[in-house]
Amino acid sequence: MSQKLIDRIRAALPDAVIEAGVTHGDAWALVKRERYLDVVRLLKENAECMMDHFIDLTCVDWPQRPDRFEVVLHLRSSTLGHRIRIKTRAPADAPVVPSLAPLYKGADWFEREAYDMYGVAFEGHPDLRRLLLWEGFEGHPLRKDYPKEKRQCPIPFRDDAPAQPKPFKERP
Amino acid sequence: MTTGEKTKPGGRFYLTGLDQVIAWARKFSLFQYPFVTACCAMEFMSTMGPMYDMARFGAEAPRWSPRQTDVIWVVGTVTNRQAPILKRVYSQISEPKWVVAFGTCASCGGFYDNYATLQGIDKIIPVDVYLPGCPPRPEQVLDGLMLLQEKIQKEYARWDRWSFGSKEA
Numbered sequence: 533m534s535q536k537l538i539d540r541i542r543a544a545l546p547d548a549v550i551e552a553g554v555t556h557g558d559a560w561a562l563v564k565r566e567r568y569l570d571v572v573r574l575l576k577e578n579a580e581c582m583m584d585h586f587i588d589l590t591c592v593d594w595p596q597r598p599d600r601f602e603v604v605l606h607l608r609s610s611t612l613g614h615r616i617r618i619k620t621r622a623p624a625d626a627p628v629v630p631s632l633a634p635l636y637k638g639a640d641w642f643e644r645e646a647y648d649m650y651g652v653a654f655e656g657h658p659d660l661r662r663l664l665l666w667e668g669f670e671g672h673p674l675r676k677d678y679p680k681e682k683r684q685c686p687i688p689f690r691d692d693a694p695a696q697p698k699p700f701k702e703r704p
Numbered sequence: 705m706t707t708g709e710k711t712k713p714g715g716r717f718y719l720t721g722l723d724q725v726i727a728w729a730r731k732f733s734l735f736q737y738p739f740v741t742a743c744c745a746m747e748f749m750s751t752m753g754p755m756y757d758m759a760r761f762g763a764e765a766p767r768w769s770p771r772q773t774d775v776i777w778v779v780g781t782v783t784n785r786q787a788p789i790l791k792r793v794y795s796q797i798s799e800p801k802w803v804v805a806f807g808t809c810a811s812c813g814g815f816y817d818n819y820a821t822l823q824g825i826d827k828i829i830p831v832d833v834y835l836p837g838c839p840p841r842p843e844q845v846l847d848g849l850m851l852l853q854e855k856i857q858k859e860y861a862r863w864d865r866w867s868f869g870s871k872e873a
Binding site: 665683 | 785
């Protein structure tokens with residue numbers, strides 16, 4: 533059934549899929565960023581797919597790759613019971629991916645979280661603000677190049693506050 | 705200052721200083737504000753419950769408004785985003801006030817040595833007693849409470865809030 537889902541995408545949008553496969557019985561597909569929205573719309577609205585359940589959206593940072601950010605999306609069909617994992621990639625200099633918030637209401641906060649942690653902008657999102665961190669936070673902490681010793685606080689520390697303990701030493 | 709029991713032909717009386725009487729009354733009637741953010745709350749509840757019964761030590765009544773509070777228990781991990789809220793709650797408590805950092809996370813950040821966590825609440829508010837442990841045992845909590853009571857008994861002239869005793873402007 534999972535392979536049928538991939539075939540369905542390939543048949544409807546032949547230029548969208550870069551790579552696809554089946555892992556542990558569930559389908560996955562790496563799609564082009566330009567056709568990402570079309571693929572998701574097909575999966576939601578096609579009668580053989582009916583992916584009405586938005587499970588998860590997150591991001592992975594691959595600093596060594598030219599297309600550095602990989603947005604990972606999980607969808608499921610509550611009527612047909614199948615799932616799919618859709619991935620798409622965005623380059624470091626223009627990390628912009630189309631937003632799914634107009635299609636799925638559940639995507640709203642997931643995309644805000646991914647924007648907060650990775651700095652990936654979701655084009656077409658109605659309210660793209662930080663979700664977990666505060667306005668004024670510098671950087672995006674789940675990027676691999678965010679310095680792990682860096683500490684930020686929205687209010688100043690006390691004058692006689694104890695010194696910041698040194699971070700644990702790296703293992704040799 | 706001399707304290708002690710004296711006898712007179714008419715009866716018995718007790719000599720002490722006003723500071724000491726006030727401190728004695730304070731240390732056995734602590735109204736507490738549990739600023740509970742994480743899993744240490746389980747041990748705090750256990751300490752409040754009938755098994756360990758914190759009420760024996762004069763610290764029975766929890767108060768859910770900082771304005772009626774004497775001691776604030778910061779129980780659990782405080783994130784950087786939570787820091788302004790903690791600071792604000794602390795500044796709403798009227799003098800005299802004491803702070804207990806309950807557990808390793810509140811004391812120093814614990815193993816949450818990362819971008820999200822405040823590395824100890826003493827960065828933003830002064831702390832009187834630190835309770836290490838992940839989480840601390842109820843016996844340790846009671847030990848910390850008794851330490852705080854000893855500290856309160858030793859405090860002088862903290863009953864005049866205009867001239868003495870303000871730890872934090």
